[in-house]
Amino acid sequence: MATRRVIPQQLRGDPVDVKNAAAKNRRALGDIGNIDSLPGVEGGKINRPLTRNYRAQLLGNAPVAAAANKKQTNVDKAPVLDGAQVVPKKPEAVRAVQKKGRAVKRQPLKPNIEVIVISPDTNEIAKAKEDKRNDESTKKVTYSSVLNARSKAASKALDIDSVDKDNDLAAVEYVEDMYTFYKEVENESMPQSYMQTQPEINEKMRSILVDWLVDVNIKLDLSPETLYLTINIIDRFLSLKTVPKRELQLLGVSALLIASKYEEIWPAQVYDLVYVTDNSYNNKQILVMEKTILGSLEWYLTVPTQYVFLVRFIKAAVSDPETENMVHFLAELGMMHYDTLMFCPSMLAASAVYTARCFLNKTPAWTDTLKFHTGYSGYQLMDCAKLLAFIHSRVGESKLRAVFKKYSKPERCAVALVSPAKSLLS
Template sequence: MSSFEVRTVQLSAGENPMKMGKAVMGLRRAALGEITNFKAAAVNSKKTGPAKASFKPSVKASIAPRAISEVLPMAPAPADPLPTVSEESADVSMKEAEEEELCQAFSDALLMVQDVDKEDGDMPQLCSEYVKDIYSYLHVLEVEQAVRPNYMQHYEITERMRALLVDWLVQVHSRFQLLQETLYLTVAVLDRFLQVQPVSRRKLQLVGVTAMLVACKYEEMYAPEVGDFAYITDSAFTKAQILEMEQLILRTLKFELGRPLPLHFLRRASKVSNSDVERHTLAKYLMELTLLDYNMVHYRPSEIAAASLALSQLLLVALPWVISSAAALLTYDAAHLKPIMQHIAKNIVMVNEGKTKFQAVKNKYSSSKLMAISLIPQLNSSIVKTMAAALLGNP
């Protein structure tokens, strides 16, 4: 009987595929407990029902060696026989495993740090599978949305006016109990707007509260209303003026509000370096001091985060940045971070010695909720004063 006739007979025997499917399903369910490597068990499982026995021979009976030799001449056997299906699948799985190991090794070689995301696979919100790609993209984005140095040159407003505005915004931020990201994004929107759109000193506060309104809409789940911002300015500006300025800011920035923040990079670096709460909180305090420093607006958010964490580790645990695992993650060496750390040290000295009246950040971090981190004695150490001396002109 030819292979065509065998298949025809089998199809006629199974005219109702739905019924046969039910029978096969039932047989599989009954035979689940009999799966084994012994031949006897395999024979018993075949004898459990006629439906399965009538369906299976179609493969072996129709492809018998004798029938093939009668219809077609036998082809010469190849020198290397083709692998079976099981061998091919095994080779594919082995290749996939090798590629995965190679990709992981390549990724580890790039970052040269321990994979701290291994244990985060069960938490999808941490995006452990592509977190490295996310931070690579953030590094690209911070370059595209950079702030140029000395952008207020020949402006009517001065760096002192900007510092006064940011110091006031820190207090407004605390008053409204907003997220940390909102404050950083507010200052980022403010600087990016001012570097392309000069404003008069009379409208500087309007730009500041509107930048915070935009940041709230971007970051907060429940943003304050426009009337709240008009009230916080002591009704110096109306709701209509704030909404008009909002449109101008968004058009100027082309609605590109996703600039990376120093806080994003600090959280990643603190996780990689296994920093404790005290080191992380001190780094946040140092980063927030930089918001008022006009001479630091051109530094990248990742540089600010790296320098703040480096100084925090140096003050609290005397850990040099060169042996920190976060140094490999952020790809900045100690020589690159030294001038940034000097600026941060200058800000610490000016706040602690009363050389500036802008004390909102220090007062905020003197709270017990933030571990009173701005009052620790390490901030008055010789390490800080030596670093700041280069910029303050002290001997």
């Protein structure tokens, strides 16, 4: 089917009552009178002429008041000029005595009091020193040991971001912090086990739906990010709501519509989705289901899917095209099976890389660089890797062939034809 790319129609909304909106707004300061009500405020500047004049008068009259109150003893009265008394110069002897008196007053008095110093207990001193040493050792564990551990781990790992140091879009300065955050929040968006709560849906029906969505993703030429987000939306919705069998495909196309709007520049059109369902549903049904999904998920769409971790871990594996296609093949095979929902997205992605390297006989199967960037050891990935290898071993017997056909083509290195590793099947 040739997919037409049409710019989506402009979103419609209720008209805004500009007149009422303007009436509800008011000026932040002028209308509540918090400037005009202040006394002596002109143009926003506060003026206090009375206070300043009064202070000036006090400063001007200070020497006059001091001279008027001074007692005259054995000194002739000074002449008065313009209402102010002129104080004659003091003799040198008088100034020397006053200066000496002021110097004596400045010296603090030393009371004749005997001070008894009580020496602390030797046990208390020893305890205080021990507490200080413990505090210092705690600081060393908190900072030095952590930094040393990180530096040792990083010294064994390759710098996989050095090739992107001049690429601003790679965000080399923040990429490690970003993936640390992704691993912290990935469990929040993981779907719960839901088959026991779905009376009309079973695991086989889910596998058929995912296989069909893989084929639709190829026909509509959508990105892999859209596919992984679509499956995440479906599983999370089924964890919350009961869906009848006749609406399972409707759930799939509506989730695909949401994911394409989130990930694609040109999202899938509703009439395209009606066509791929062979007119089983109309436009209105798809849009109503889209609204129901978004309401149930509370518009929580920014989630770290398995694909987010696949991109980083494939880069850490320094993979060639064959290994990269094998990783995506195993990841999409695992996505079709309900049993893989028990593992978090980062572990599924790391296990896909581990299994692909085992299938292609890469030695070592798990490097220090992969351990550093994934946060998993080979032993931790063994259970999930064996499950992916088992699913791969049964792909030839399955009637669901969309993923197998996709990765059997030469442009994808025909990785679907590679035999599984016997070490993971034992």
